[in-house]
Amino acid sequence: MAFDPVQILSERFGAAIARAFPDAAAGGAPDALLKPTQNPKFGDFQCNAAMPLAKAVGRPPREVAQAIIDAAAADADLGAIVEPLSAASIAGPGFINIALRSDALAGLLAKFDTPALGIEPPATPQTIVVDLCGVNLAKQMHVGHLRAVVIGDALARTFERIGHRVIRQNHVGDWGLPIAMVTARLLEMQRAGRDIAALDLDAIEKLYRAAQKEADADERGLAAARKYGLGPKALAELEEQVAGAGESLARAKATLVALQNHDPETFAVWQRIADVTMRECLAVCARLGANVTAEHSAGESSYAEELAPMVDELVRRGIAEESDGALVIRNEGIEEPTIIRKSAKGGGGFLYATTDIAAIRRRVQKLGADRVIYCVDARQALHFRQVFASATRAGFATRPGAGAPSRLEHAAFGMVLGPDNRPFKTRTGENVKLSDLLDEAEERAAAAVREKNPDLPPDEARAVSTAVAMAAIKYVDLSNDRAKDYVFSFDRMLAFEGNTGPYLLYALVRIRSIFRRAAERGGAGDAWRRAPVVVGGREEKDLALALLRYPGAVRSVAESLEPHRLCQYLFELAQTFSVFVTNCHVLNAETDALRDSRLRLCDITQRVMADGLSMLGIRPLDRM
Numbered sequence: 001m002a003f004d005p006v007q008i009l010s011e012r013f014g015a016a017i018a019r020a021f022p023d024a025a026a027g028g029a030p031d032a033l034l035k036p037t038q039n040p041k042f043g044d045f046q047c048n049a050a051m052p053l054a055k056a057v058g059r060p061p062r063e064v065a066q067a068i069i070d071a072a073a074a075d076a077d078l079g080a081i082v083e084p085l086s087a088a089s090i091a092g093p094g095f096i097n098i099a100l101r102s103d104a105l106a107g108l109l110a111k112f113d114t115p116a117l118g119i120e121p122p123a124t125p126q127t128i129v130v131d132l133c134g135v136n137l138a139k140q141m142h143v144g145h146l147r148a149v150v151i152g153d154a155l156a157r158t159f160e161r162i163g164h165r166v167i168r169q170n171h172v173g174d175w176g177l178p179i180a181m182v183t184a185r186l187l188e189m190q191r192a193g194r195d196i197a198a199l200d201l202d203a204i205e206k207l208y209r210a211a212q213k214e215a216d217a218d219e220r221g222l223a224a225a226r227k228y229g230l231g232p233k234a235l236a237e238l239e240e241q242v243a244g245a246g247e248s249l250a251r252a253k254a255t256l257v258a259l260q261n262h263d264p265e266t267f268a269v270w271q272r273i274a275d276v277t278m279r280e281c282l283a284v285c286a287r288l289g290a291n292v293t294a295e296h297s298a299g300e301s302s303y304a305e306e307l308a309p310m311v312d313e314l315v316r317r318g319i320a321e322e323s324d325g326a327l328v329i330r331n332e333g334i335e336e337p338t339i340i341r342k343s344a345k346g347g348g349g350f351l352y353a354t355t356d357i358a359a360i361r362r363r364v365q366k367l368g369a370d371r372v373i374y375c376v377d378a379r380q381a382l383h384f385r386q387v388f389a390s391a392t393r394a395g396f397a398t399r400p401g402a403g404a405p406s407r408l409e410h411a412a413f414g415m416v417l418g419p420d421n422r423p424f425k426t427r428t429g430e431n432v433k434l435s436d437l438l439d440e441a442e443e444r445a446a447a448a449v450r451e452k453n454p455d456l457p458p459d460e461a462r463a464v465s466t467a468v469a470m471a472a473i474k475y476v477d478l479s480n481d482r483a484k485d486y487v488f489s490f491d492r493m494l495a496f497e498g499n500t501g502p503y504l505l506y507a508l509v510r511i512r513s514i515f516r517r518a519a520e521r522g523g524a525g526d527a528w529r530r531a532p533v534v535v536g537g538r539e540e541k542d543l544a545l546a547l548l549r550y551p552g553a554v555r556s557v558a559e560s561l562e563p564h565r566l567c568q569y570l571f572e573l574a575q576t577f578s579v580f581v582t583n584c585h586v587l588n589a590e591t592d593a594l595r596d597s598r599l600r601l602c603d604i605t606q607r608v609m610a611d612g613l614s615m616l617g618i619r620p621l622d623r624m
Contacts, residue, residue, distance in 0.1 A: 050094035061094030121163030475501030531596035
């Protein structure tokens with residue numbers, strides 16, 4: 001059922017307009033143009049459809065407004081939630097003022113007050129695959145991974161909360177020549193008697209960078225030395241560098257072949273790199289409170305045996321064709337073809353697009369995905385357009401027996417920027433390690449929590465500081481429009497005022513403290529749980545309206561893939577509750593019945609807040 005009065009009013013007034021002016025509604029359900037009234041003495045909402053409709057039907061706006069009211073009078077569902085409409089409801093040139101019935105709002109809240117909080121499970125649950133995280137072997141997670149983890153986890157939680165089956169997929173970059181380079185380096189160390197088991201991820205990443213640099217031949221420098229006659233010393237050094245790089249690259253290619261053939265020694269070293277990388281990366285995800293585990297991880301290596309047969313099939317079916325020695329898929333509406341195999345001159349290898357097409361086939365045809373969502377930065381937009389179009393053209397995006405392709409969506413996000421409005425880097429220009437970012441957030445949060453509540457026991461203070469830090473980092477990311485860049489600021493995100501994670505946690509703690517005080521007084525008991533809800537004053541009505549918007553806010557996130565919509569809803573709910581609790585005595589209400597009704601309103605609010613925060617991957621607190 002619909003709980004949000006705005007949705008109900010829009011639907012019912014749209015139906016009334018269609019009955020009053022069927023010709024004007026021929027193109028579809030009319031828009032009631034519903035808006036909140038600026039002055040509460042005129043009611044709660046205005047229907048502003050009469051003015052544009054008057055032009056269409058050639059009648060005066062007030063006459064059109066009266067016709068809408070006459071048609072609405074026959075709607076029993078509408079009459080159940082609004083005060084009677086009459087000619088006096090028409091204001092100005094044709095606005096229709098609408099006042100909601102307080103008893104109707106109370107009735108909706110009573111039906112809303114269940115464990116589901118108005119979120120009804122879908123009649124046909126879908127299988128939804130969410131591609132998130134996306135780490136690479138031999139590398140620490142850096143700030144660039146933050147959004148892929150946080151946004152992906154929030155979307156996955158939202159779909160789970162609605163009642164869909166969600167499969168998380170952490171697409172790990174664990175295959176190819178770059179990984180073979182560092183594997184070759186560790187193999188050399190092991191054969192020289194070094195204990196590579198003692199290497200942590202920082203050490204492996206340094207070796208990874210060194211191996212890449214070693215295999216990068218300075219061909220341009222050598223050409224310049226020869227052209228401009230820079231002397232025998234410079235020429236000899238450059239020739240030695242290029243020759244050494246060629247040897248390193250040849251060793252890496254030989255290592256890749258050994259890896260592809262599952263040579264035991266080579267594979268064991270690669271597995272060591274994978275184990276160290278994934279252990280640290282998954283630990284970072286756990287610190288963030290993101291549900292990304294080993295079972296969710298599917299490396300590019302898991303597709304290695306599928307790529308050649310898949311490409312052969314695409315050639316055989318005429319989907320892929322040769323272009324300058326490479327194999328490509330051409331898709332209508334996309335100028336750039338999708339390259340799925342390099343030319344022989346380029347090494348003849350497969351590309352990221354090849355693996356991603358194979359991943360779509362597995363996710364749709366084996367995992368049964370109705371919807372596949374990729375939480376990857378916006379710079380990959382063209383790549384995913386190509387991959388989605390290619391997989392759809394090949395039929396890989398259609399489940400067996402399904403009549404239409406599954407939805408393939410790129411939940412693209414912007415970059416995290418530093419104070420200089422450039423990609424967030426360290427002072428030396430390197431990527432900021434995500435674990436270092438979390439460490440600093442916890443240190444700053446600990447100082448803020450000590451200042452706010454110095455009496456918290458040390459263990460509880462540490463737990464609260466961690467929760468506040470993670471809430472701050474995640475919320476500042478999620479509350480921004482997903483598609484836009486944002487500037488990272490510890491001071492802004494750790495503030496306990498404004499639209500921040502700490503503010504929402506504190507708002508929830510304030511509500512829960514009301515129930516602690518009620519228990520200390522001993523007078524309220526738990527009778528309020530069965531008390532009728534009374535929606536009397538303006539503040540109570542505003543709070544009721546805000547609460548009843550919750551299911552719609554959650555649905556909008558699922559459809560738009562924009563978590564900031566839920567963040568904005570929770571922030572507005574917290575502000576609305578603050579006005580309510582400031583102006584409406586709860587424990588000191590005039591009567592026990594009013595106290596119990598307001599306690600029930602407080603309880604519904606704290607449950608919605610906790611549920612919404614959990615959907616964002618933020619752990620609610622009882623004290624802070």
